[in-house]
Amino acid sequence: MNKHSKETLSKLRHGLDPRTNIYRLIHGAADGWKGLYVDRLGKYLSIQSSQPLNEKEKEAIELLQYELKLKGIYFKRLNRQLQKASNKDSTPKLIAGIKASQSFDATELSINYHLSFNQGYSTGLFLDMRDNRRRLLTNIVEP
Numbered sequence: 001m002n003k004h005s006k007e008t009l010s011k012l013r014h015g016l017d018p019r020t021n022i023y024r025l026i027h028g029a030a031d032g033w034k035g036l037y038v039d040r041l042g043k044y045l046s047i048q049s050s051q052p053l054n055e056k057e058k059e060a061i062e063l064l065q066y067e068l069k070l071k072g073i074y075f076k077r078l079n080r081q082l083q084k085a086s087n088k089d090s091t092p093k094l095i096a097g098i099k100a101s102q103s104f105d106a107t108e109l110s111i112n113y114h115l116s117f118n119q120g121y122s123t124g125l126f127l128d129m130r131d132n133r134r135r136l137l138t139n140i141v142e143p
Contacts, residue, residue, distance in 0.1 A: 019110040022125065025064060033057070035078075038064065041115055041123060042106030043071040046092060050078040053095075065096065072097030074117050092117045109137060 025045075026038040036057055037048040045065060047053070053061070053075065065073055072099075074092035094100075094117075103114045111133075115123045 007020070017109055020108045022106045022108045027059075033060075037078075040068065040070070041125075042104055043069075043101055044097075044104065044106075044117075044119075045070055045073045046074065046123065047075045047095075048078050049075075062096070070097065072100060074100075090120075092123075109134060111137075 011140055016130050021042050026033050026039065028035055028037055035049050035051060036053075039046045039048075040062065045061065045068075046060060049057075064070070072094055073096040076092040077094045097137060100117050102118055102138060102143060103116050106113050106115055107127075111126055115125055
């Protein structure tokens, strides 16, 4: 990951609530990494790609792990035939660092979530629904 890429990622994520450690770091081609999606989930990275990671991607991800002081990195192969895949085949695999416990904590908008890499394809939280959760907090919890 070059200096320009790190600065760009930093600027893009700067506007996030500081009480949030759940967010997308790399969004595929939009961030110059076609087919690669990297999410921070608390103290872990969740990587998704339809292809095995190449050396450039591995180096960038190791740098992210170091800079963000993360415990571990999980990789999930994107599968368009999800209905045919077993739970074992669709569960993310630990590729670096320390294995997450059965349920681990991550925070979004000051709310603590219990996530898991052991429940199949999803960790239990969809990042693209953040605005909906924010609306609920603003309009329901804080009238």
